[in-house]
Amino acid sequence: MSHVLSRRTVCLSTGLTAVATFVGCASSSLSSDEALYKNDQLLPSAPSEPYTGSDEQPIRTQERMFMAMMDADAESLRSTLTEDATLTHITGQIQTRDEWVQSVADKTMSYSNIEVVSAHVERSDNSAQLVARTRTTANINGSDGTWNLQLVSQIHPDGTHFTKTVASLWS
Template structure:
């Protein structure tokens, strides 16, 4: 997987988050996908998508300040610094998030298997 295709997949995921496009996110994420929030809370794919669908989590805007990829074993990873304007469990803010995502091949496509968020 090239750096361009990793970056493109990550940007597609960010766009789907802002659009609240559950179907698109579902297609981009592994069934076993987890999102680790900056609080340390680990959320399953199903729980995260449900929170987006119900409005518990709403992403208003995401701007990627910088991103770089790096291989880890056989799976590529991507670290991106974002400015994420979101309402999470009732609190709206623009968070300076570092999002570290890992990818795996599934058939002819690549999917996101895990994302860990922290602040920068």
């Protein structure tokens, strides 16, 4: 099921006021802004056990991350990632959390629209990851485009932070 995030419109069936539109998103059953933003502490990214909670929390964390990317909101984006998290771009470039957040904050990487085509949690004995496919419109280092991105994010055991994200293209 697809949902679209956009800075320009707000329409959640629950009445949540946020800078996003979620269309047909089963995970948008949040009761307040606090549910989105209460987990801002930094956590170590070397969990001793995998995330075992519901799929809903990591998907909410991803929604927070995408909204922060579109708003170039460094603090909100930082709050979705562990202190030593990394992002691997489709080019293979690996950035630390702070390098990537700075690129978003200074709009070297400027995201204008993120359409989530699918998102689900995959689990194994020792890890859990959120796999999302998006259509992402952005200006990256001066190049405008819309990319079909697959983002595989390792989930911290608390479900509210990612420890590593690897981006690739899908068709």
